[in-house]
Amino acid sequence: MNKTAEQVAQMATNALLYEVNLYPKPGLVDPIDNGAHHDMDVNTFIRSATALTPSFYQFTLSGLTFSKTAPLTELFETVRRIGQQAEKDMFAATLGINTHKGAIFSFALFCAGIGYTLNTEKTILPQWTEQLTTKTFQTIQAMTIHLDQDFQNLDTKPNLTYGEKLYLDYGIKGIRGEAASGYPALQTVGLPFMRQTQEVALQQRLLDLFLTLLVNTTDSNIIHRSNLATLTAVQKDAAALIAKGGAQKLGRQPFDAMNQAFVKLNISPGGTADLIAASVFFGFLEQLF
Numbered sequence: 001m002n003k004t005a006e007q008v009a010q011m012a013t014n015a016l017l018y019e020v021n022l023y024p025k026p027g028l029v030d031p032i033d034n035g036a037h038h039d040m041d042v043n044t045f046i047r048s049a050t051a052l053t054p055s056f057y058q059f060t061l062s063g064l065t066f067s068k069t070a071p072l073t074e075l076f077e078t079v080r081r082i083g084q085q086a087e088k089d090m091f092a093a094t095l096g097i098n099t100h101k102g103a104i105f106s107f108a109l110f111c112a113g114i115g116y117t118l119n120t121e122k123t124i125l126p127q128w129t130e131q132l133t134t135k136t137f138q139t140i141q142a143m144t145i146h147l148d149q150d151f152q153n154l155d156t157k158p159n160l161t162y163g164e165k166l167y168l169d170y171g172i173k174g175i176r177g178e179a180a181s182g183y184p185a186l187q188t189v190g191l192p193f194m195r196q197t198q199e200v201a202l203q204q205r206l207l208d209l210f211l212t213l214l215v216n217t218t219d220s221n222i223i224h225r226s227n228l229a230t231l232t233a234v235q236k237d238a239a240a241l242i243a244k245g246g247a248q249k250l251g252r253q254p255f256d257a258m259n260q261a262f263v264k265l266n267i268s269p270g271g272t273a274d275l276i277a278a279s280v281f282f283g284f285l286e287q288l289f
């Protein structure tokens, strides 16, 4: 076993566990309630997150051992194959429920990108820096340069995913667009927030991270369960809470109220949840906890 890949995989699983453990998260599964979900609870997420550790290890190892001269699009092809097996492992662990499909895709890119950066920069995990995070996102951009191909010939495809439908209906690129641009929601929003809030208590810090990411993300889960107008409206509400001081000033009450509103609307910001987990993951690497 490769020690570095093991450590990165452990951090990835822990990041998913920190995300599901955070409460009260509007619309999402947390230890207090299942938000707008009827088919999963916190234990479903624990089973899923732990079942994914071997795949996180494989993603990282692929990056660590990838040729320094081959095109990075080949690394993407490799991790997508591993990702397909990871999806099977997730469905086996959850008895058929989609807990972490988006997270598998994003963490495949993060883990492979981190492995590749460690290898090409000849460095080790304890010496990880903000600059290496930036390099990792540049690698991810190079890996996903042809990701737009996913959107070709959709009009003849029989069964469209939510993300594909969203592209056809609105031209919104969702998680694929985020990846192909090198995760601007993390580079310009989530990670700067994590770097600036190291003194804040963890629960308040991550609840305010939730608001900040929600305001700045085109969360395709909210759109497919409702519509673009609903996303815009809840982003406005979240921005108003930030302006009033967020969790640090207001405590958990507005989050409970927002949870009730999201349940009524049957919406769940699953993309925002994945970006919280991602911010925590890079937070572990940069030792921001």
Ligand SMILES: CC(C)(COP(=O)(O)OP(=O)(O)OC[C@H]1O[C@@H](n2cnc3c(N)ncnc32)[C@H](O)[C@@H]1O)[C@@H](O)C(=O)NCCC(=O)NCCS
Pocket: 079, 080, 081, 082, 083, 084, 087, 101, 102, 103, 104, 105, 108, 161, 162, 163, 164, 174, 175, 176, 178, 185, 217, 218, 219, 220, 221, 270, 271, 272, 274, 275
């Ligand atoms: C690209 C993926 C996520 C499929 O997208 P799909 O169109 O099915 O899903 P959709 O767009 O609805 O979003 C999926 C998930 O992404 C997350 N998400 C949504 N919006 C965002 C956002 N703006 N930013 C980050 N994550 C987001 C959510 O968790 C959501 O549930 C991926 O599963 C995939 O590539 N599937 C094809 C099979 C495959 O290759 N699997 C292996 C992946 S490594």
Ligand SMILES: Nc1ncnc2c1ncn2[C@@H]1O[C@H](COP(=O)(O)OP(=O)(O)OP(=O)(O)O)[C@@H](O)[C@H]1O
Pocket: 019, 020, 027, 028, 029, 030, 037, 098, 099, 100, 101, 102, 103, 221, 225, 268, 269, 270, 271, 273, 274
């Ligand atoms: N804590 C969480 N609670 C709920 N969803 C989360 C959480 N963390 C991440 N997610 C993401 O949100 C997705 C679930 O959202 P949703 O139920 O809308 O998706 P779906 O299963 O594809 O759609 P549907 O249930 O409407 O058929 C998960 O697959 C996951 O990617």
